[in-house]
Amino acid sequence: MTTGNASRADANRRRILEVALTELLRDPDASMDQIARAAGVVRRTVYGHFPSREALIGTLVDGAVEAVAAAHAAGREGLADPVEAVARSTLAVWEVADRYRILVALAQRSVTVQGIRERLAPVRAACAAVLADGLEQGVFLSPLPPKALAYVHEQMLFALMEAVNDGLLPAREAGPSAAVTLLTAVGVPAPRATELVAKLTG
Secondary structure (H helix, E strand, O other), X not given: OOHHHHHHHHHHHHHHHHHHHHHHHHOOXXXXXXXXXXXXXXXXHHHHHOOOHHHHHHHHHHHHHXXXXXXXXXXXXXXXXXXXXXXXXXXXXXXXXXXXXXXXXHHHHHOOHHHHHHHOHHHHHHHHHHHHHHHHHOOOOOOOOHHHHHHHHHHHHHHHHHXXXXXXXXXXXXXXXXXXHHHXXXXXXXXXXXXXXXXXXX
C-alpha cells in the first residue's frame, strides 16, 4: 500500500470511528449500514476496517478507556491530598465518561463486562494507589483493602452512568454527585465531601 493510500485509509478509519460514536450515541442499535451511510462510505469500506459491529464497538471502547485514563491521570496530577485527588480525578473522569455513557451500556452487551474490566485495569491500579495512600494516612476509612475498594469505585461509576441513562439522575448533576458519593464511600464525612466538590466545581 502506498503512503497516499495508507493515509487515506487512516483518514477513512478515523472518520468511521467518529461517525460511529455519534450514531451509536444517538441510536444504540445503529447498524453497520447506517454508520456507513452517515460516514459517506460504502458498507464494504466499514467492514474493511472493522470485520464486525462488535469489533467496531470494541475499538470505540478502547478509545474511551484511553480518554478516561488520561483524564484520571490529569485529575490527580501533583496532588498529595488523597481526598482532593479522588474528588478531582472523579470529576475529570466523569467529564469524559459522560460522553460515552450510552457506549458503556452498549459495550456491556457487545464487549462483555470482563473485556471492559480488563481494559480498565491500569486506571483501577492508579485508583487503588490513591486509595491506599488515603487509608494509610487515615483520611479514608474502609474495611476493604485498596484494590477491592477500587473495584467498588469503578462499579459505582458504572451504576451512576446507568442511572443517568435511565433518567434517574440529571446529567448535569452526575459529576459532582459521583465525586461526593465516592468520597463518602471511603469514609469522608458528607459535609466535607460536599463542600470540597462544590468548591472544585464552583
